[in-house]
Amino acid sequence: MNLGINEIKEITKAMALYPEMDYSNFLISFLKRRLSLIFDKLKIRKVDLFIESLSDETVRRTITDYMCVEVTEMFRDPAFWRSIRSNILDKIPDKADTIWLPHISTGEELFSLSVILHESEKLSAFKIECNTPSKTKYSEIITGKINPKHFDLNQTNYKRLENKELFKDYFNSKNGEVSIKEELRNNIKCNVSNSFTNIDSEANVGLIIFRNIAIYLNHKTTEEIYKELIDKLMPGGFLAIGIKEELPQSIKDYLIEIDSSEKIYKKPQPKQSNSYA
Protein backbone atom coordinates (compact mmCIF):
# COMPACT_ATOMS: atom_id res chain seq x y z
CA MET A 1 0.00 0.00 0.00
CA ASN A 2 1.50 3.29 -1.10
CA LEU A 3 0.00 6.09 0.99
CA GLY A 4 0.19 9.75 -0.06
CA ILE A 5 0.91 12.63 2.30
CA ASN A 6 -2.74 13.75 2.44
CA GLU A 7 -3.89 10.22 3.24
CA ILE A 8 -1.31 9.96 6.00
CA LYS A 9 -2.49 13.26 7.48
CA GLU A 10 -6.12 12.09 7.31
CA ILE A 11 -5.28 8.78 9.02
CA THR A 12 -3.12 10.44 11.68
CA LYS A 13 -5.90 12.92 12.46
CA ALA A 14 -8.39 10.07 12.91
CA MET A 15 -5.96 8.11 15.08
CA ALA A 16 -5.30 11.15 17.30
CA LEU A 17 -8.94 11.06 18.44
CA TYR A 18 -7.81 8.18 20.64
CA PRO A 19 -5.37 9.40 23.32
CA GLU A 20 -3.05 6.41 23.01
CA MET A 21 -2.77 6.89 19.26
CA ASP A 22 -1.65 10.48 18.82
CA TYR A 23 1.13 10.29 16.25
CA SER A 24 0.68 13.84 14.93
CA ASN A 25 4.21 14.83 15.95
CA PHE A 26 5.93 11.96 14.16
CA LEU A 27 7.82 12.34 10.88
CA ILE A 28 5.59 11.89 7.83
CA SER A 29 8.15 9.54 6.27
CA PHE A 30 8.09 7.30 9.37
CA LEU A 31 4.29 7.30 9.36
CA LYS A 32 4.28 6.43 5.68
CA ARG A 33 6.46 3.38 6.30
CA ARG A 34 4.69 2.22 9.44
CA LEU A 35 1.16 2.76 8.17
CA SER A 36 1.96 1.06 4.85
CA LEU A 37 3.25 -1.91 6.84
CA ILE A 38 0.09 -1.95 8.97
CA PHE A 39 -2.20 -1.74 5.94
CA ASP A 40 -0.40 -4.77 4.52
CA LYS A 41 -0.47 -6.71 7.81
CA LEU A 42 -4.17 -6.03 8.34
CA LYS A 43 -4.87 -6.59 4.64
CA ILE A 44 -6.68 -3.25 4.41
CA ARG A 45 -6.69 -1.54 1.02
CA LYS A 46 -8.75 1.60 1.66
CA VAL A 47 -8.14 4.55 3.96
CA ASP A 48 -11.85 4.81 4.83
CA LEU A 49 -11.89 1.21 5.99
CA PHE A 50 -8.80 1.75 8.10
CA ILE A 51 -10.33 4.78 9.80
CA GLU A 52 -13.59 2.89 10.37
CA SER A 53 -11.70 0.01 11.96
CA LEU A 54 -10.24 2.34 14.60
CA SER A 55 -13.51 2.11 16.53
CA ASP A 56 -12.58 -1.50 17.36
CA GLU A 57 -10.36 -1.60 20.44
CA THR A 58 -8.68 -4.83 19.35
CA VAL A 59 -7.68 -3.27 16.03
CA ARG A 60 -6.39 -0.16 17.81
CA ARG A 61 -4.27 -2.35 20.04
CA THR A 62 -2.84 -4.20 17.04
CA ILE A 63 -2.06 -0.93 15.28
CA THR A 64 -0.35 0.50 18.36
CA ASP A 65 1.78 -2.65 18.57
CA TYR A 66 2.88 -2.28 14.96
CA MET A 67 3.65 1.41 15.42
CA CYS A 68 6.26 0.48 18.01
CA VAL A 69 9.76 0.05 16.62
CA GLU A 70 11.20 -3.01 18.27
CA VAL A 71 14.66 -2.54 19.78
CA THR A 72 16.23 -5.58 18.23
CA GLU A 73 19.07 -6.16 20.62
CA MET A 74 20.18 -5.78 24.22
CA PHE A 75 23.36 -3.80 24.79
CA ARG A 76 23.02 -2.12 21.42
CA ASP A 77 26.24 -0.08 21.18
CA PRO A 78 28.25 -1.89 23.88
CA ALA A 79 30.54 1.17 24.19
CA PHE A 80 27.53 3.21 25.32
CA TRP A 81 26.76 0.77 28.14
CA ARG A 82 30.43 0.64 29.07
CA SER A 83 30.37 4.42 29.41
CA ILE A 84 27.19 4.34 31.53
CA ARG A 85 28.85 1.86 33.85
CA SER A 86 32.26 3.53 34.00
CA ASN A 87 31.48 7.24 33.72
CA ILE A 88 27.94 7.73 34.97
CA LEU A 89 26.57 5.33 37.59
CA ASP A 90 28.93 6.44 40.35
CA LYS A 91 28.27 10.10 39.58
CA ILE A 92 24.49 10.13 39.69
CA PRO A 93 23.50 12.63 42.45
CA ASP A 94 23.06 11.06 45.90
CA LYS A 95 19.48 12.24 46.21
CA ALA A 96 18.45 10.67 42.90
CA ASP A 97 16.15 7.69 43.30
CA THR A 98 14.94 7.16 39.73
CA ILE A 99 16.29 6.26 36.32
CA TRP A 100 13.82 7.03 33.58
CA LEU A 101 13.35 5.48 30.13
CA PRO A 102 10.48 7.33 28.45
CA HIS A 103 8.42 5.85 25.61
CA ILE A 104 10.10 2.49 25.13
CA SER A 105 8.82 -0.12 22.72
CA THR A 106 10.38 -3.27 24.11
CA GLY A 107 12.36 -4.34 27.17
CA GLU A 108 15.80 -4.61 25.59
CA GLU A 109 17.18 -1.22 26.72
CA LEU A 110 15.48 -1.52 30.09
CA PHE A 111 16.87 -4.97 30.83
CA SER A 112 20.33 -3.97 29.58
CA LEU A 113 20.24 -1.25 32.24
CA SER A 114 19.06 -3.73 34.89
CA VAL A 115 21.98 -6.05 34.18
CA ILE A 116 24.45 -3.15 34.31
CA LEU A 117 22.97 -1.91 37.60
CA HIS A 118 23.01 -5.42 39.04
CA GLU A 119 26.65 -5.96 38.14
CA SER A 120 27.52 -2.55 39.60
CA GLU A 121 25.62 -3.49 42.80
CA LYS A 122 23.31 -0.52 42.32
CA LEU A 123 20.10 -2.26 41.37
CA SER A 124 18.45 -1.55 44.71
CA ALA A 125 19.53 2.10 44.68
CA PHE A 126 17.09 3.15 41.98
CA LYS A 127 13.63 2.50 40.74
CA ILE A 128 13.42 2.39 36.98
CA GLU A 129 10.45 4.23 35.49
CA CYS A 130 9.29 3.64 31.95
CA ASN A 131 6.23 3.80 29.76
CA THR A 132 5.16 2.23 26.50
CA PRO A 133 2.25 3.10 24.23
CA SER A 134 1.45 -0.57 23.60
CA LYS A 135 -0.55 -2.76 25.99
CA THR A 136 0.99 -5.88 24.43
CA LYS A 137 4.51 -4.55 24.90
CA TYR A 138 3.62 -3.52 28.45
CA SER A 139 2.64 -7.13 29.25
CA GLU A 140 5.92 -8.37 27.79
CA ILE A 141 7.98 -5.80 29.70
CA ILE A 142 6.46 -6.48 33.11
CA THR A 143 6.96 -10.21 32.65
CA GLY A 144 10.54 -9.66 31.51
CA LYS A 145 10.13 -11.09 28.01
CA ILE A 146 12.63 -10.48 25.26
CA ASN A 147 12.59 -11.70 21.69
CA PRO A 148 14.15 -15.21 21.80
CA LYS A 149 15.27 -14.85 18.17
CA HIS A 150 17.83 -12.26 19.23
CA PHE A 151 19.24 -14.08 22.22
CA ASP A 152 22.52 -15.00 20.49
CA LEU A 153 22.99 -11.40 19.33
CA ASN A 154 22.24 -10.12 22.83
CA GLN A 155 24.78 -12.53 24.23
CA THR A 156 27.39 -11.45 21.68
CA ASN A 157 26.82 -7.77 22.54
CA TYR A 158 27.09 -8.57 26.22
CA LYS A 159 30.34 -10.39 25.62
CA ARG A 160 31.69 -7.37 23.76
CA LEU A 161 30.79 -5.33 26.81
CA GLU A 162 31.85 -7.63 29.60
CA ASN A 163 33.95 -10.38 28.07
CA LYS A 164 32.16 -12.77 30.42
CA GLU A 165 29.90 -15.76 29.94
CA LEU A 166 27.35 -14.79 32.59
CA PHE A 167 24.67 -13.53 30.26
CA LYS A 168 22.45 -16.61 30.08
CA ASP A 169 22.36 -16.79 33.89
CA TYR A 170 20.19 -13.68 33.92
CA PHE A 171 17.37 -15.32 31.97
CA ASN A 172 14.75 -18.03 32.27
CA SER A 173 13.90 -20.00 29.19
CA LYS A 174 10.68 -21.97 28.95
CA ASN A 175 8.52 -23.20 26.06
CA GLY A 176 10.50 -21.14 23.57
CA GLU A 177 10.06 -17.94 25.57
CA VAL A 178 12.93 -16.07 27.17
CA SER A 179 12.45 -13.70 30.10
CA ILE A 180 14.80 -11.86 32.39
CA LYS A 181 14.78 -13.15 35.98
CA GLU A 182 12.35 -11.53 38.38
CA GLU A 183 15.03 -10.20 40.73
CA LEU A 184 16.35 -8.09 37.86
CA ARG A 185 12.99 -6.43 37.24
CA ASN A 186 11.55 -5.96 40.73
CA ASN A 187 12.39 -2.28 40.73
CA ILE A 188 10.86 -1.55 37.32
CA LYS A 189 7.70 0.54 37.24
CA CYS A 190 6.08 0.56 33.83
CA ASN A 191 2.81 2.05 32.60
CA VAL A 192 0.88 2.26 29.35
CA SER A 193 1.05 5.75 27.93
CA ASN A 194 1.95 7.44 24.67
CA SER A 195 3.63 10.31 26.53
CA PHE A 196 7.29 11.22 26.14
CA THR A 197 7.53 13.37 29.22
CA ASN A 198 5.11 12.25 31.95
CA ILE A 199 6.64 10.97 35.16
CA ASP A 200 5.71 10.97 38.83
CA SER A 201 6.40 14.55 39.96
CA GLU A 202 7.93 13.24 43.21
CA ALA A 203 10.63 11.28 41.36
CA ASN A 204 14.20 12.48 41.73
CA VAL A 205 15.47 11.58 38.29
CA GLY A 206 19.22 11.05 38.11
CA LEU A 207 19.50 9.56 34.63
CA ILE A 208 17.27 9.65 31.55
CA ILE A 209 17.96 7.20 28.74
CA PHE A 210 16.19 8.39 25.60
CA ARG A 211 17.97 6.66 22.74
CA ASN A 212 16.72 6.34 19.17
CA ILE A 213 13.23 7.55 19.99
CA ALA A 214 13.38 11.20 18.91
CA ILE A 215 14.61 10.07 15.48
CA TYR A 216 10.98 9.33 14.59
CA LEU A 217 9.70 12.75 15.65
CA ASN A 218 9.67 16.06 13.83
CA HIS A 219 12.28 18.74 14.63
CA LYS A 220 9.99 21.01 16.65
CA THR A 221 8.60 18.25 18.86
CA THR A 222 12.06 16.82 19.45
CA GLU A 223 13.31 20.14 20.83
CA GLU A 224 10.24 20.57 23.06
CA ILE A 225 10.61 17.06 24.46
CA TYR A 226 14.31 17.48 25.22
CA LYS A 227 13.52 20.69 27.13
CA GLU A 228 10.83 18.97 29.20
CA LEU A 229 13.05 16.00 29.94
CA ILE A 230 15.84 18.24 31.13
CA ASP A 231 13.40 20.18 33.32
CA LYS A 232 12.50 16.91 35.03
CA LEU A 233 16.12 15.85 35.49
CA MET A 234 17.83 16.67 38.80
CA PRO A 235 20.72 19.15 38.68
CA GLY A 236 23.82 17.00 38.31
CA GLY A 237 21.77 14.28 36.59
CA PHE A 238 22.48 12.80 33.17
CA LEU A 239 20.74 12.58 29.81
CA ALA A 240 21.72 9.92 27.24
CA ILE A 241 20.52 10.11 23.65
CA GLY A 242 21.25 7.89 20.64
CA ILE A 243 24.80 7.89 19.31
CA LYS A 244 23.64 9.31 15.97
CA GLU A 245 21.33 11.94 17.45
CA GLU A 246 22.17 15.58 18.02
CA LEU A 247 20.74 17.89 20.65
CA PRO A 248 19.50 21.29 19.45
CA GLN A 249 22.34 23.79 19.90
CA SER A 250 20.60 25.83 22.64
CA ILE A 251 20.21 22.68 24.77
CA LYS A 252 23.70 21.45 23.96
CA ASP A 253 25.11 24.79 25.09
CA TYR A 254 23.27 24.51 28.39
CA LEU A 255 24.34 20.94 29.22
CA ILE A 256 27.81 19.64 30.03
CA GLU A 257 29.07 17.06 27.55
CA ILE A 258 30.34 13.99 29.39
CA ASP A 259 30.90 11.55 26.51
CA SER A 260 30.80 13.01 23.00
CA SER A 261 30.88 9.61 21.24
CA GLU A 262 28.16 8.02 23.33
CA LYS A 263 26.13 11.25 23.55
CA ILE A 264 25.84 11.51 27.33
CA TYR A 265 25.24 14.93 28.89
CA LYS A 266 25.04 16.31 32.42
CA LYS A 267 22.61 18.92 33.71
CA PRO A 268 24.61 21.62 35.48
CA GLN A 269 24.05 22.59 39.10
CA PRO A 270 21.92 25.74 39.49
CA LYS A 271 24.88 28.00 40.28
CA GLN A 272 26.50 26.97 36.98
CA SER A 273 23.35 27.11 34.94
CA ASN A 274 22.16 29.49 32.31
CA SER A 275 18.69 29.12 30.91
CA TYR A 276 18.56 27.07 27.70
CA ALA A 277 15.07 28.32 26.83
Next chain:
Amino acid sequence: MPNNNHYFKAIVMGGSAGSFSVISNILSKIRPDFKPPIILSLHRLKHVRSGLVEGLSLKSKIKVIEPNDKEKLSYNNVYLAPSNYHLFIEIDGSISLSTEESYNHSRPSIDYTLSSAAYVYRDKILGILLTGANKDGAKGLKDIHDKRGFTIIQDPSTCDIDTMPKEALKLFKPNKVFSPDQIVEFLNSLPQ
Protein backbone atom coordinates in the same frame (compact mmCIF):
# COMPACT_ATOMS: atom_id res chain seq x y z
CA MET B 1 31.50 8.67 -22.91
CA PRO B 2 28.39 10.65 -23.92
CA ASN B 3 28.34 14.39 -23.64
CA ASN B 4 26.59 15.04 -20.36
CA ASN B 5 24.11 17.79 -19.63
CA HIS B 6 22.31 16.21 -16.71
CA TYR B 7 21.73 18.17 -13.56
CA PHE B 8 21.31 16.20 -10.32
CA LYS B 9 20.46 17.47 -6.85
CA ALA B 10 22.10 14.43 -5.26
CA ILE B 11 23.88 11.19 -6.07
CA VAL B 12 22.98 8.04 -4.18
CA MET B 13 25.13 4.91 -4.31
CA GLY B 14 24.59 1.45 -2.90
CA GLY B 15 26.96 -1.45 -2.58
CA SER B 16 27.79 -4.52 -0.62
CA ALA B 17 30.53 -7.11 -0.86
CA GLY B 18 33.51 -5.72 -2.77
CA SER B 19 32.15 -2.18 -2.95
CA PHE B 20 34.62 -0.54 -0.56
CA SER B 21 37.48 -0.61 -3.06
CA VAL B 22 35.20 0.56 -5.88
CA ILE B 23 33.90 3.51 -3.88
CA SER B 24 37.34 4.33 -2.55
CA ASN B 25 38.56 4.39 -6.14
CA ILE B 26 35.69 6.62 -7.27
CA LEU B 27 36.19 9.07 -4.41
CA SER B 28 39.94 9.23 -5.05
CA LYS B 29 39.37 10.28 -8.65
CA ILE B 30 36.34 12.50 -8.34
CA ARG B 31 36.85 16.20 -8.93
CA PRO B 32 37.39 18.02 -5.60
CA ASP B 33 34.73 20.63 -6.43
CA PHE B 34 32.04 18.00 -7.13
CA LYS B 35 28.93 19.76 -5.94
CA PRO B 36 25.91 17.45 -5.44
CA PRO B 37 25.91 15.59 -2.12
CA ILE B 38 26.81 11.92 -2.52
CA ILE B 39 24.92 9.54 -0.24
CA LEU B 40 26.40 6.10 0.33
CA SER B 41 24.38 3.17 1.63
CA LEU B 42 26.75 0.27 2.09
CA HIS B 43 26.30 -3.03 3.86
CA ARG B 44 28.66 -3.06 6.81
CA LEU B 45 29.25 -4.88 10.05
CA LYS B 46 26.70 -3.57 12.48
CA HIS B 47 28.82 -3.77 15.58
CA VAL B 48 31.78 -1.94 14.02
CA ARG B 49 31.05 1.75 14.31
CA SER B 50 34.31 3.27 13.20
CA GLY B 51 36.87 2.65 10.48
CA LEU B 52 34.84 2.93 7.29
CA VAL B 53 34.61 6.73 7.22
CA GLU B 54 38.28 6.95 8.09
CA GLY B 55 39.16 4.39 5.40
CA LEU B 56 37.18 6.20 2.70
CA SER B 57 38.52 9.58 3.84
CA LEU B 58 42.11 8.50 3.29
CA LYS B 59 41.86 8.87 -0.48
CA SER B 60 38.67 10.83 -0.99
CA LYS B 61 38.88 14.21 -2.68
CA ILE B 62 35.63 15.18 -0.89
CA LYS B 63 34.85 15.24 2.82
CA VAL B 64 33.24 11.99 4.02
CA ILE B 65 30.75 12.28 6.90
CA GLU B 66 28.74 9.76 8.88
CA PRO B 67 25.70 11.96 9.50
CA ASN B 68 23.56 12.39 12.56
CA ASP B 69 19.80 12.14 12.43
CA LYS B 70 18.10 15.31 11.07
CA GLU B 71 21.36 16.60 9.53
CA LYS B 72 20.86 18.68 6.40
CA LEU B 73 22.53 17.56 3.19
CA SER B 74 24.95 20.11 1.84
CA TYR B 75 27.07 20.46 -1.27
CA ASN B 76 30.50 18.91 -1.72
CA ASN B 77 30.06 16.26 0.98
CA VAL B 78 29.83 12.48 1.00
CA TYR B 79 27.37 11.02 3.52
CA LEU B 80 27.85 7.43 4.65
CA ALA B 81 24.92 5.59 6.26
CA PRO B 82 25.94 4.72 9.86
CA SER B 83 26.21 1.09 10.86
CA ASN B 84 23.04 -0.44 12.31
CA TYR B 85 20.81 2.42 11.12
CA HIS B 86 18.68 2.81 8.00
CA LEU B 87 19.22 6.13 6.25
CA PHE B 88 16.38 8.01 4.55
CA ILE B 89 16.27 11.31 2.67
CA GLU B 90 13.49 13.64 3.80
CA ILE B 91 11.47 16.10 1.71
CA ASP B 92 13.30 19.07 3.29
CA GLY B 93 16.69 17.72 2.20
CA SER B 94 17.62 16.40 5.62
CA ILE B 95 18.63 12.91 6.63
CA SER B 96 16.59 10.75 8.94
CA LEU B 97 17.96 7.63 10.56
CA SER B 98 15.96 4.68 11.77
CA THR B 99 16.43 1.55 13.83
CA GLU B 100 13.40 -0.11 12.27
CA GLU B 101 13.61 -3.78 11.41
CA SER B 102 16.32 -4.98 9.03
CA TYR B 103 15.24 -5.11 5.40
CA ASN B 104 16.73 -7.69 3.03
CA HIS B 105 18.65 -8.81 6.13
CA SER B 106 20.35 -5.40 6.09
CA ARG B 107 20.51 -2.27 8.21
CA PRO B 108 21.27 0.03 6.50
CA SER B 109 19.10 -1.20 3.67
CA ILE B 110 20.15 0.11 0.25
CA ASP B 111 16.57 -0.23 -1.02
CA TYR B 112 15.32 2.10 1.72
CA THR B 113 17.89 4.82 1.00
CA LEU B 114 17.45 4.67 -2.78
CA SER B 115 13.65 4.60 -2.61
CA SER B 116 13.52 7.61 -0.30
CA ALA B 117 15.87 9.52 -2.62
CA ALA B 118 13.64 8.62 -5.57
CA TYR B 119 10.57 9.90 -3.72
CA VAL B 120 12.22 13.20 -2.78
CA TYR B 121 14.30 14.06 -5.86
CA ARG B 122 12.39 12.24 -8.64
CA ASP B 123 14.13 13.03 -11.97
CA LYS B 124 16.88 15.02 -10.23
CA ILE B 125 18.57 12.03 -8.63
CA LEU B 126 21.35 9.83 -9.96
CA GLY B 127 21.32 6.31 -8.52
CA ILE B 128 24.32 4.00 -8.81
CA LEU B 129 24.31 0.33 -7.79
CA LEU B 130 27.64 -1.39 -7.33
CA THR B 131 28.96 -4.87 -6.64
CA GLY B 132 27.18 -6.89 -3.98
CA ALA B 133 26.08 -10.29 -2.81
CA ASN B 134 22.33 -9.95 -2.32
CA LYS B 135 19.33 -8.33 -3.96
CA ASP B 136 19.14 -5.30 -1.67
CA GLY B 137 19.29 -2.14 -3.77
CA ALA B 138 17.70 -3.58 -6.92
CA LYS B 139 14.17 -2.45 -6.05
CA GLY B 140 15.37 0.93 -4.77
CA LEU B 141 17.21 1.61 -8.02
CA LYS B 142 14.10 0.61 -9.94
CA ASP B 143 12.15 3.17 -7.89
CA ILE B 144 14.62 5.83 -9.10
CA HIS B 145 14.16 4.57 -12.66
CA ASP B 146 10.35 4.68 -12.26
CA LYS B 147 10.53 8.31 -11.08
CA ARG B 148 12.61 9.13 -14.18
CA GLY B 149 15.80 9.55 -12.23
CA PHE B 150 19.06 8.47 -13.88
CA THR B 151 20.37 4.98 -13.12
CA ILE B 152 23.79 3.40 -13.46
CA ILE B 153 24.62 -0.22 -12.67
CA GLN B 154 28.18 -1.41 -12.29
CA ASP B 155 29.06 -3.71 -15.17
CA PRO B 156 28.66 -7.20 -13.65
CA SER B 157 31.85 -8.35 -15.41
CA THR B 158 33.80 -5.84 -13.27
CA CYS B 159 32.15 -6.85 -9.95
CA ASP B 160 33.72 -8.97 -7.23
CA ILE B 161 30.23 -10.39 -6.68
CA ASP B 162 27.64 -9.64 -9.33
CA THR B 163 24.39 -10.70 -7.60
CA MET B 164 23.25 -7.17 -6.77
CA PRO B 165 23.72 -5.63 -10.23
CA LYS B 166 22.27 -8.69 -11.92
CA GLU B 167 19.17 -8.57 -9.69
CA ALA B 168 18.67 -4.93 -10.73
CA LEU B 169 19.19 -5.78 -14.41
CA LYS B 170 16.42 -8.38 -14.10
CA LEU B 171 13.99 -5.65 -12.99
CA PHE B 172 14.59 -2.87 -15.54
CA LYS B 173 16.95 -1.46 -18.15
CA PRO B 174 19.19 1.19 -16.55
CA ASN B 175 20.41 4.29 -18.34
CA LYS B 176 23.99 3.02 -18.19
CA VAL B 177 25.99 -0.09 -17.35
CA PHE B 178 29.45 1.20 -16.52
CA SER B 179 32.80 0.01 -15.24
CA PRO B 180 34.08 1.85 -12.12
CA ASP B 181 36.34 4.03 -14.29
CA GLN B 182 33.43 4.95 -16.54
CA ILE B 183 31.39 5.88 -13.46
CA VAL B 184 34.14 8.28 -12.38
CA GLU B 185 34.36 9.75 -15.85
CA PHE B 186 30.59 10.23 -15.95
CA LEU B 187 30.49 11.90 -12.53
CA ASN B 188 33.33 14.23 -13.40
CA SER B 189 31.56 15.24 -16.60
CA LEU B 190 28.44 16.43 -14.78
CA PRO B 191 27.82 20.18 -14.77
CA GLN B 192 28.53 21.68 -11.36
